Amino acid sequence: xxxxxxxxxxxxxxxxxxxxxxxxxxxxxxxxxxxxxxxxxxxxxxxxxxxxxxxxxxxxxxxxxxxxxxxxxxxxxxxxxxxxxxxxxxxxxxxxxxxxxxxxxxxxxxxxxxxxxxxxxxxxxxxxxxxxxxxxxxxxxxxxxxxxxxxxxxxxxxxxxxxxxxxxxxxxxxxxxxxxxxxxxxxxxxxxxxxxxxxxxxxxxxxxxxxxxxxxxxxxxxxxxxxxxxxxxxxxxxxxxxxxxxxxxxxxxxxxxxxxxxxxxxxxxxxxxxxxxxxxxxxxxxxxxxxxxxxxxxxxxxxxxxxxxxxxxxxxxxxxxxxxxxxxxxxxxxxxx
Numbered sequence: 001x002x003x004x005x006x007x008x009x010x011x012x013x014x015x016x017x018x019x020x021x022x023x024x025x026x027x028x029x030x031x032x033x034x035x036x037x038x039x040x041x042x043x044x045x046x047x048x049x050x051x052x053x054x055x056x057x058x059x060x061x062x063x064x065x066x067x068x069x070x071x072x073x074x075x076x077x078x079x080x081x082x083x084x085x086x087x088x089x090x091x092x093x094x095x096x097x098x099x100x101x102x103x104x105x106x107x108x109x110x111x112x113x114x115x116x117x118x119x120x121x122x123x124x125x126x127x128x129x130x131x132x133x134x135x136x137x138x139x140x141x142x143x144x145x146x147x148x149x150x151x152x153x154x155x156x157x158x159x160x161x162x163x164x165x166x167x168x169x170x171x172x173x174x175x176x177x178x179x180x181x182x183x184x185x186x187x188x189x190x191x192x193x194x195x196x197x198x199x200x201x202x203x204x205x206x207x208x209x210x211x212x213x214x215x216x217x218x219x220x221x222x223x224x225x226x227x228x229x230x231x232x233x234x235x236x237x238x239x240x241x242x243x244x245x246x247x248x249x250x251x252x253x254x255x256x257x258x259x260x261x262x263x264x265x266x267x268x269x270x271x272x273x274x275x276x277x278x279x280x281x282x283x284x285x286x287x288x289x290x291x292x293x294x295x296x297x298x299x300x301x302x303x304x305x306x307x308x309x310x311x312x313x314x315x316x317x318x319x320x321x322x323x324x325x326x327x328x329x330x331x332x333x334x335x336x337x
Contacts, residue, residue, distance in 0.1 A: 020276050021287060028075070028294045035071050035301040036063060040309065065196075072199045073191055074300045074314070075293040077259040078269075080206045080251040082292025083213060085266025086273070086285055087248035090220035091241045095271070096156050096329055099134070099252035100263030103162030107137025108249075108256040109186045110170040116186075117173065124197070127205040130253035137162055138249055153330070167261070186260040190313050191300060198258050205254035212247045213285055219244060220281040262296070262315045264322020269295055271329070 037043065043059050052060060081099060088097040099105045111133025112126045119125075141162050145155040170186070185191070219240050222230045227237045255262070273288040299314035306312060 017277060017283065021290065024287070024290050024294060028290065028297065031294060031297050031301060032071050032075070035074075035297060035304075036067055038301060038305050038308075039063075039067060066193070069194045069196050069199050070191055070300070071297065073194045073202055073258050074297040076199070076202050076206050077191075077255040077262070078265060078292040078294070078296025079289035080209065080255040080292075081262055081265045081296070082269035082273075082288040083210070083285055084248040084252040084255075086270045086281070086288045087213070087216060087220065087244050087251075088266070089270055090224045090281065091244045091248075092155070093224060094155060096153075096267065096326070098264060098267035099248070099256075100163065100261065100265075101156060101267065101326070102141050102159035103137040103166060104134040104249055104252050105256050105261040105263065106163040106166035106170065108134035108253040109261040110166045110173070111136075112253075112257045113170050113173055113186055124201050126257040127201065127254045130257035131250055133166070134249040134253045134256070135246065137166060138245060156330075163263075170261075186256070190311075190315075191259045192311065194258065202254055202258045205257075206251065209247055209251040209254060210289070212250070216244045216247055217281045217285060220285075221279075224279070224281075259296075260313075260315060262318055264318050264326060265292060265296060267329070268318075268322050268325055271325075 033045070036048070037045070039062070041059050041062055043063055048060055048063055052064065084099050084104075085097065088099065088102065089095060099108075108130040112130040114133075115126060115129035116123055141155065141159045144158045185193075219230075219235065222233070222235060223237070223241065223244070230237050230240070252266070269288050269292045270284070273284055273291050276291075277283045277287045296314055296318070299317040303312035303314055303317050
């Protein structure tokens with residue numbers, strides 16, 4: 001008799017989880033439709049369908065060649081950045097960890113800008129150079145924070161300093177090289193004029209990072225508890241932390257190389273995701289990817305709509321929302337000081 005309520009409770013929990021995933025997926029689809037229809041040229045869904053399958057005209061070409069790639073890079077970039085935040089918060093056991101706050105995004109952006117200026121023929125390898133820059137920033141922050149520990153506010157302060165340093169280098173280098181459109185888009189997080197080539201490159205690296213996340217789930221659940229527990233069951237804590245952090249940097253770099261440096265997305269989404277699906281990374285990672293895609297696409301769509309015909313970049317909107325939340329989390333996390 002006692003087992004029946006437990007089974008029902010478990011079934012109800014899975015139903016609730018499925019509904020949360022489904023609702024978020026539907027919101028993402030609806031946002032993609034809105035993003036498709038917003039722009040200087042008004043095109044209906046019927047016109048788009050007709051243009052793709054029957055008569056391909058100029059208006060449909062604008063949607064297919066400009067709006068669709070923008071939607072895809074927003075979805076991929078948002079998902080990658082959110083999952084990166086989840087992984088970093090798990091291995092560091094710090095609720096304030098975020099690729100932007102820790103300087104990873106800025107380091108990635110600087111190396112991407114540097115590679116684009118010095119090796120333009122290898123632009124398709126921008127995520128690789130971006131990854132190297134992100135890892136450099138991560139190593140610097142980790143080394144300088146070692147005395148205070150990964151959970152201390154010292155980590156965050158050093159991360160912000162490193163982020164400012166690399167952001168300044170990116171801006172200065174962009175100005176010295178004539179302020180190229182690519183450099184400007186990476187520094188400012190502007191995602192207009194993205195192409196299907198950008199989508200393909202980004203998808204390849206995000207897919208690689210996503211596949212590696214499968215091996216991170218169990219380790220994240222253990223590392224999020226304590227190093228002692230991980231050591232007791234035979235996990236090499238230092239090596240595992242480096243491996244999971246490398247996956248986080250890869251995802252962040254893949255996003256930064258295409259959509260630019262975006263702060264606070266990797267901070268906001270994991271906290272919201274935990275409220276909805278819990279702390280188990282088996283559920284937290286995929287849901288954060290879905291929610292991150294929704295948040296970033298919504299920010300980009302809102303930025304295109306609110307000030308039309310001008311645009312407010314998604315990175316600015318994320319900073320407007322994420323800045324106050326970061327302060328709240330910092331004030332509430334007294335044990336990390």
